[in-house]
Amino acid sequence: MLCALIMAGGKGTRFWPLSTEEKPKQFLNLIGEKTMIQMTIDRIKPIIPIERIFICTVSKYVNLVKKQLPDLPEKNIIIEPEGRNTAPCIALSAFIMKKYYKDANMVVLPSDHLIRDEEEFRNIIKTADKFIEHNSSAILTLGMKPNRAETGYGYIKYTKKGMSISNYNILKVDSFVEKPNKKTAKRYLDEGNYLWNGGMFIWSIDNILEQIKLYSNDTYKALKMINILGEQEIQYFVNTNYKYTESTSIDYAVLEKAQDIYVIPSNFGWDDVGSWEALDRYREKDDAGNVLVGNSKIKDAENNLVISSSQDIIVEGLNDIYVIENDGKILVGRKSNVSNVKNLKEII
Structure with missing residues (x-):
């Protein structure tokens, strides 16, 4: 069974003054008639029903989520008392999602990206889920095939070793690389075994919690009591203890240290719409x-x-x-x- 976590707590500062802390870019209709978060939900709903889609956001955006996504069950809104980067967000969400869907796999998606070929995107997500079903200790990410020497994205370096499922290659990740300068980005493009890191992951909920326990133990310890709490007790516990998590990205906390990581090279018209230039492109x-x-x-x-x-x-x-x-x-x-x-x- 596959569930989705959509991370929607970002402030969208690069699109100021249109995007503000009161209403950041995921809640704006930057590209089309619908807002970015509405487009994200619509994109994944054909393969994951709304009751298995969760949104993690900070408390100040809860009303925006409810207004823009009226069909989303209220229990599926996971509330961070404050933004502490993606590792605590994912850990918190995994603990809560596990209470409802014990043995599920989990796809993690940003709330504010553009994907033009949505059918291809869904086919890749289904392939990734199939891979995790048979490789429950693996972490799988989607890497976008670069078409320019982009300095605004992180990169994924992969090896040539891998396998094929449903005509998609699944390759071993060699390393995650920070945003390069122009010269280095051109080299990555020439070498041909680098992909853009789009921040999309698929794993079993049990495995990501085990990885967080192993590599980001302070975060795990701060939240593990969620396992035994009743639904009505969770938010008070989170409000009290979330400050003890490690404020860091999932890349730094887990992905740069874990061993069993794979990537699917993907080509579905992706852009993180992270700049005014991107808006002008699309x-x-x-x-x-x-x-x-x-x-x-x-x-x-x-x-x-x-x-x-x-x-x-x-x-x-x-x-x-x-x-x-x-x-x-x-x-x-x-x-x-x-x-x-x-x-x-x-x-x-």
Whole structure:
């Protein structure tokens, strides 16, 4: 049996001022008509029913989750008192999910990524689940085939040894690599045995808890009492003890230390939509190459990114600029500098 954990506690600071701590990017409709978290749920629902989909988020976003996902059972919202990175989030969620689905496998997904070929994505998830069913001590991740020397992603280095299931290769992971500089990223692309790390994992719940116990024992000890608590007692216990977990990523806490790790090279049109440039890549453009979102209009202008959340914005006779409006703030600059938007927060 396969369950899904969707991590939705991030602050989305790279998309400021559109994304704020009050309403970060997973709750915004950056790419289409639905929000990123709604798109994530819709993508996985054809193979995992809603009662086996869990959302882990911090307390301040619970109402947003309930509003945007009204069909999600309330017990499936796992509440962190504070964000402490992905390792405590996954540990907490695994302990709680195990109470409802004792012997389940678990796919871990970010809440704010774009996947264009959803059918291929689901086929790979089903293949991964089949692999874990027969290799319960393994950890499996999805690695995206790179098409450019990207410096904004971590990488997975794999060996040529592996196996094939349902026409998909499953290869042994050699190492996880931090975000490289441009020269190193080009080398990874040339060498051909590196994949982008998209932060998606499949494992048995029992195995990931065992790995956390082994490699991140403080986190395990801080949360293990969940095993024997009643449903009504869990949140108070978590609120009291979560601060004793190790605030670190699952990559650092477990993946860089575990032995039995595999990767499926995947090609389903993935992007973490982590920058304004990504938004410009995937939003529909008009005939002049402009991206227009919200109450935005353009006249005699080309190759602009114009985003409004509430105010009317009209751009005339300008090319290659960005205009971003949210909550009374309007930012204007050269489009080539749009990645620097987050740095302007200090000025405001």
